[in-house]
Amino acid sequence: MAERNKSRIVVGISGASGAAIGVRLLAALRRLGTHETHLIVSASGAVTAAQELGLGRGDLVALADVVHNVRDIGAAVASGSFLTDGMVIAPCSMKTLAGVANGFADNLLTRTADVMLKERRRLVLVARETPLNLAHLRNMMLATEMGAIVMPPVPAFYAHPKTIDDVVDHTVGRILDLFGIEHGEIARRWSGLADEFASRDEGAAS
DSSP states (O other): OOOTTSEEEEEEEOSSSOHHHHHHHHHHHHHHTOEEEEEEEOHHHHHHHHHHHOOOHHHHHTTSSEEEETTOTTSGGGSTTSOOSEEEEEEEOHHHHHHHHTTOOOSHHHHHHHHHHHTTOEEEEEEOOSSOOHHHHHHHHHHHHTTOEEOOOOOOGGGOOOSHHHHHHHHHHHHHHHTTOOOSSSSOOOOOHHHHHHHHHHHHHO
8 A cells, every 4th residue: 555645756667687676676665665666667677577587577566555557658657746756767778768768658657757857857767788879879868968867777896796786786775866865875885995995904904
């Protein structure tokens, strides 16, 4: 049951590799308890989550407070009058990026992103592709010019990640930062080289 006294945030999962980012983000938001989560999963996103994580659609549904069918263009989140703090698409495929950048709101995922742009709300696109062709780069530029934040899930090697989970957690922490959501230390924060070397020296001494 959704809690209407909470702020809302929309999480989209599209068909790019990196379904773990969207899943971990939903889990973090549930644990933090700061926002009511609205989930939209594309058909390709569901396939990718099954292939990469072994999760079925029911597993994804269980992570969110409210779930919307990607084909339901009449859902609440399709209107700017439905108040939210913004939207994250994680991961964001190049097809979804193209739809957002060019205003091609042909499903609920891209329509909701379009709402965020027109209402001047935060939209974070965790764009997942490499290498990038010119169409990808131009679409990222268009989305940025309209107010979206394009955030490729780039590993932060300065944090010395030891597992894939460490890399995913850092990305999730940075996403939460973009919404001003306090999360503790999901993502290790850089405090400068002096502190970095001091912590290494302490570890060596022990």
